Amino acid sequence: MERQRMGDLLAFLAVARERSFTKAAAQLGVSQSALSHTVRALEERLGVRLLTRTTRSVAPTSAGERLLAGVGPRFDEIDSELASLTALRDTPAGTIRITAGEHAMRSVIWPKLDGFLAAYPDIDVEVNLESRLADIVTERYDAGVRLGEQVAKDMVAVRIGPDWRMAVVGAPGYFAGRKPPRTPHDLTDHNCINLRLPTHGGLYAWEFEKDGQKLNVRVDGQLTTNSSAPNLLAALTGRGLACVPEEMAEPHIRSGELVRVLKPWCPSFVGYHLYYPSRRQNSPAFELLVDALRQK
The missing domain is CATH 3.40.190.290 (D-Maltodextrin-Binding Protein; domain 2)
Known part of the structure; x- marks a missing residue:
């Protein structure tokens, strides 16, 4: 596959997952107009419409859903393999994305995260503060933080705060x-x-x-x-x-x-728990963060 076509697919995946050209453009570091042009070019090349656009929303068409389901996991596998290479470094590194509420961030996460960031300067942590209960798998978070009673049974749950x-x-x-x-x-x-x-x-x-x-x-x-x-x-x-x-x-x-x-x-x-998929292959950086946040 041509490198340009791979870039076009990544652009489509970003928009389809975020359901927003604005958010996807910010994630990819490009302008909205450039991103829109890239996705239209991909649609013209494939001969099918991949996204339904309105003034208020963006959603994949049936063809877009099929492409998202077929191609998305393969790119995720590539990302996972690249991330696993950080295990070969002498110093743990990588980016970890977490979704949590404002209260959990202020009362439980930040008091421990502050020292963690100082101890591991090559590890980047992105915490997205939101009150809703996000789907960490679909939205590609490494982990989420919820009260213990809200964690799904198919997730690994690690207590990080008291009752x-x-x-x-x-x-x-x-x-x-x-x-x-x-x-x-x-x-x-x-x-x-x-x-x-x-x-x-x-x-x-x-x-x-x-x-x-x-x-x-x-x-x-x-x-x-x-x-x-x-x-x-x-x-x-x-x-x-x-x-x-x-x-x-x-x-x-x-x-x-x-x-x-x-x-x-x-x-x-029941206090806050960090949770993540049980089938996830964890990087050394992620394991260090889990241990740092764990309720001792």
Whole structure:
């Protein structure tokens, strides 16, 4: 195969997997117009349309899906073989891509990753922060980070953080003239800050448990975001009650900026785990990162 044609196939694979010319162009380091021209040239050469383009989305046609399924894994095998050659180096090297949430990155990953990067300057780590539950195989991540209960059974799961709890908090000013809730049922009388879950599009139901009794409460309020960080900020300004990770709220509780309620009702959750496909052939660099992140 001509080298140019191989480059054209790589361009198509990038667009088909990202479902976006913008993201694929950034990944390949080329302009969107150049990438679009490359893919059109490939389509003309093959005599079939590979991508359906609209103003809002890009998706493979049936022919494109067939090419993606047939050619994609072969290029992945080549990438894997090239990556395995790093085992022959005296110094571990390579690039590792991880998907994780903002809270996991800040509370568990970064405290360990900082020292790892200093110890292994030839290893590059890319962490993509997103709230949704990404498909690490389809999106070509080396690993992902989720709570233990969210990891699929066909994945290798390595615990990287302790169990943790949520905390329901509000500013002292918010409680002026209001009675603090004594049970989760009392939340119906409060202005609560909602959290939208990007994966399902629904609102997070606040989870409680006491004496073996589990209770999920759908709360109401003026403000909804898709991240715990702005919800905490809104609670600090007195906008309402927020349900956020305990470690995020603790400094503000200790300082008196926030008041915690319903603490006996807040259960523990299984901590964060790094997960990756069980059939994956791991590079020395990846094994070093797993060991660095592992909960000791």
